[in-house]
Amino acid sequence: MNRIDATFDSLRAIGKRAFVAYVSGGDPDQDRSLEILRALDQAGADVIELGVPFSDPLADGIVNQLAAQRALEAGATLPRMLDLVRRFRAESEKALVLFTYLNPVYTYGFERFHADAAAAGADGVLLLDLPPDEIPRNAELEERPSLRHIRLIAPTTPKERIPLLAGASEGFVYYVSRAGVTGAQTTLAEGIAENVAEIRRHTQVPVAVGFGISTPEQAAEVARAADGVVVGSAIVNIIAENAGAADVAERVLSFVKPLVDAVKSV
Amino acid sequence: MSYAFPDAGGHFGPYGGMFVPETLMAALTELADEYARAKADPVFQAELDGLLRDYVGRPTPLYFAEGWTQKLGGARIYLKREDLLHTGAHKINNALGQILLAKRLGKTRIIAETGAGQHGVATATVAARFGMECVIYMGAVDMERQYLNVVRMRLLGAEVRPVHAGQATLKEAVNEAMRDWVTNVQGTHYILGSALGSHPFPMIVRDFHRVIGVEARRQILDREGRLPDVLVACVGGGSNSIGLFHPFLEDPSVRMVGVEAGGHGILPGEHAARFQGGRLGVLQGTKTWLLANDDGQIELTHSVSAGLDYAAIGPEHAWLHDQGRVVYRYATDAEALQGFRELSAVEGIIPALESSHALAEVRKLAPGMAKDEIIIVNLSGRGDKDVAQAAKFLLGEDS
Numbered sequence: 187m188n189r190i191d192a193t194f195d196s197l198r199a200i201g202k203r204a205f206v207a208y209v210s211g212g213d214p215d216q217d218r219s220l221e222i223l224r225a226l227d228q229a230g231a232d233v234i235e236l237g238v239p240f241s242d243p244l245a246d247g248i249v250n251q252l253a254a255q256r257a258l259e260a261g262a263t264l265p266r267m268l269d270l271v272r273r274f275r276a277e278s279e280k281a282l283v284l285f286t287y288l289n290p291v292y293t294y295g296f297e298r299f300h301a302d303a304a305a306a307g308a309d310g311v312l313l314l315d316l317p318p319d320e321i322p323r324n325a326e327l328e329e330r331p332s333l334r335h336i337r338l339i340a341p342t343t344p345k346e347r348i349p350l351l352a353g354a355s356e357g358f359v360y361y362v363s364r365a366g367v368t369g370a371q372t373t374l375a376e377g378i379a380e381n382v383a384e385i386r387r388h389t390q391v392p393v394a395v396g397f398g399i400s401t402p403e404q405a406a407e408v409a410r411a412a413d414g415v416v417v418g419s420a421i422v423n424i425i426a427e428n429a430g431a432a433d434v435a436e437r438v439l440s441f442v443k444p445l446v447d448a449v450k451s452v
Numbered sequence: 453m454s455y456a457f458p459d460a461g462g463h464f465g466p467y468g469g470m471f472v473p474e475t476l477m478a479a480l481t482e483l484a485d486e487y488a489r490a491k492a493d494p495v496f497q498a499e500l501d502g503l504l505r506d507y508v509g510r511p512t513p514l515y516f517a518e519g520w521t522q523k524l525g526g527a528r529i530y531l532k533r534e535d536l537l538h539t540g541a542h543k544i545n546n547a548l549g550q551i552l553l554a555k556r557l558g559k560t561r562i563i564a565e566t567g568a569g570q571h572g573v574a575t576a577t578v579a580a581r582f583g584m585e586c587v588i589y590m591g592a593v594d595m596e597r598q599y600l601n602v603v604r605m606r607l608l609g610a611e612v613r614p615v616h617a618g619q620a621t622l623k624e625a626v627n628e629a630m631r632d633w634v635t636n637v638q639g640t641h642y643i644l645g646s647a648l649g650s651h652p653f654p655m656i657v658r659d660f661h662r663v664i665g666v667e668a669r670r671q672i673l674d675r676e677g678r679l680p681d682v683l684v685a686c687v688g689g690g691s692n693s694i695g696l697f698h699p700f701l702e703d704p705s706v707r708m709v710g711v712e713a714g715g716h717g718i719l720p721g722e723h724a725a726r727f728q729g730g731r732l733g734v735l736q737g738t739k740t741w742l743l744a745n746d747d748g749q750i751e752l753t754h755s756v757s758a759g760l761d762y763a764a765i766g767p768e769h770a771w772l773h774d775q776g777r778v779v780y781r782y783a784t785d786a787e788a789l790q791g792f793r794e795l796s797a798v799e800g801i802i803p804a805l806e807s808s809h810a811l812a813e814v815r816k817l818a819p820g821m822a823k824d825e826i827i828i829v830n831l832s833g834r835g836d837k838d839v840a841q842a843a844k845f846l847l848g849e850d851s
């Protein structure tokens with residue numbers, strides 16, 4: 187069974203929510219990126235989203251832009267990110283999603299990517315700039331069942347469009363809680379619970395909420411409304427602040443642990 | 453032959469489409485719907501036509517460049533004088549059309565990216581005219597090399613926000629404008645400045661620039677009693693070129709040449725000629741030809757002209773390229789500067805460095821053509837903004 191499905195199933199069985207952690211792969215470099223993945227695992231994250239760096243991350247705020255830049259400067263490429271997945275997979279069964287923009291995957295070859303990412307041990311993929319509407323229109327973008335395809339739903343998504351997106355979602359639906367780019371915020375967006383409820387009317391697939399969540403309090407609040415809570419930029423920020431430090435992974439661990447605990451307390 | 457592109461989803465054959473984050477899908481769909489209504493609305497068309505005439509200065513002349521024709525010794529050369537428009541380039545055709553759409557959509561804040569600064573100036577101008585708040589994103593490198601236009605935008609009341617990311621030119625300015633739009637999409641309209649990006653922009657921008665070709669077609673028929681043999685235009689994102697070409701696409705006798713920026717020559721990072729050394733990919737909302745490395749990371753570009761210094765080409769050009777309907781060539785920095793200098797000296801017209809790439813192609817083509825053949829070249833903008841930049845190269849060469 188796919189690790190994403192298995193993770194959400196077993197959490198559902200015990201009435202718990204998932205903690206989903208995002209980091210930019212290869213940041214600050216390949217070896218420490220692996221240590222950071224281990225730290226996320228150890229902190230109790232249920233799903234890890236691994237960003238494959240792209241030169242033009244137009245849906246990302248400054249924190250994730252700089253992370254991608256650090257990673258690219260340290261030599262990150264899509265094949266090297268698959269290598270990172272392979273190394274992590276040799277030691278952990280944690281569910282893992284590759285999170286990126288279409289062009290690196292397109293250049294690598296969509297079909298080849300599906301085969302190689304699954305073989306490396308990835309469980310799903312989220313392509314920020316590939317709406318499902320384009321898939322039937324572009325023969326070379328035919329999705330393969332080897333990976334779960336996670337879709338975004340935004341606060342600006344019209345009600346009539348939700349069935350299409352929810353229906354095309356596999357693994358989980360990623361509800362973007364605010365109109366904007368990625369980045370930690372001091373306040374939570376409004377209407378999260380209502381929007382999650384609306385999405386649930388159209389799919390059995392779990393709904394995770396992200397964009398802007400940075401504190402244990404916010405994480406707990408979102409966990410009361412959704413099946414999963416995604417934290418990204420706040421973690422990436424810790425990596426940025428400690429990019430030169432040898433113990434960056436430990437700092438990530440101590441930052442993430444309270445977030446996980448907050449989600450699990452619900 | 454009947455040319456009916458794009459389809460409802462914005463596809464030009466295998467190119468184009470809507471490759472954007474979900475947050476923008478609703479705004480793009482709303483824009484496409486509103487545009488369809490506006491296009492069919494005579495009141496909208498009348499307002500646009502009136503402003504194009506009285507505010508922008510249309511129609512622009514089709515000028516027979518007699519001295520230059522004699523000098524090159526071949527085909528008769530006509531210049532489509534978009535340089536004479538208000539603000540000094542073709543860009544205002546689109547900026548005006550789009551701000552009228554923004555008004556219909558009830559938006560009160562306008563954002564735009566700019567490379568050469570011409571689109572930024574055009575957008576700041578129409579924003580001032582319609583009393584809207586205006587923010588322009590511009591790469592820090594371009595702000596330096598097109599400083600005159602930065603001052604103009606500020607005088608017009610726009611806020612110019614420098615973009616320092618990456619190579620700090622047009623592509624990064626587009627990224628930053630898209631980020632602003634994702635965040636403020638409710639009250640903001642993004643006036644994209646070229647025939648680029650997600651549907652419906654390539655179609656809308658083209659349609660607002662078609663007036664160039666529509667006028668040129670009528671003018672040349674009046675003047676010469678026949679269609680031209682060759683059309684030439686420079687291609688950054690592709691707006692001035694598609695505007696000239698589109699009304700002639702179904703005239704098989706009319707050949708068309710798009711001219712990309714060859715920079716220092718066709719080596720990675722040294723040019724912006726997407727059909728030389730480019731590949732198929734997806735960038736900033738559209739599937740098209742672009743400059744990327746084997747890992748799909750977008751490559752650096754270089755051109756002496758900020759307006760052509762961009763890694764992707766508008767999707768309709770990718771399609772016309774595949775169809776063989778338009779031929780794409782390139783001019784290097786040095787060739788463009790020769791064109792810049794020659795037109796200034798021979799015709800008393802200082803062209804934009806972008807347009808000078810098209811002039812460079814005319815210098816190659818015209819001498820080999822018969823004396824009764826006709827070339828129309830789009831003089832997309834005037835060169836005042838480039839004088840300091842050109843002095844750096846040309847005076848250095850002269851001394």
Ligand SMILES: Cc1ncc(COP(=O)(O)O)c(C=O)c1O
Nearest residue numbers: 570688689690691692759806833
């Ligand atoms: C005068 C002029 N011509 C041409 C261009 C290139 O753009 P496009 O290919 O969209 O016409 C620019 C862009 O800034 C410009 O200012």
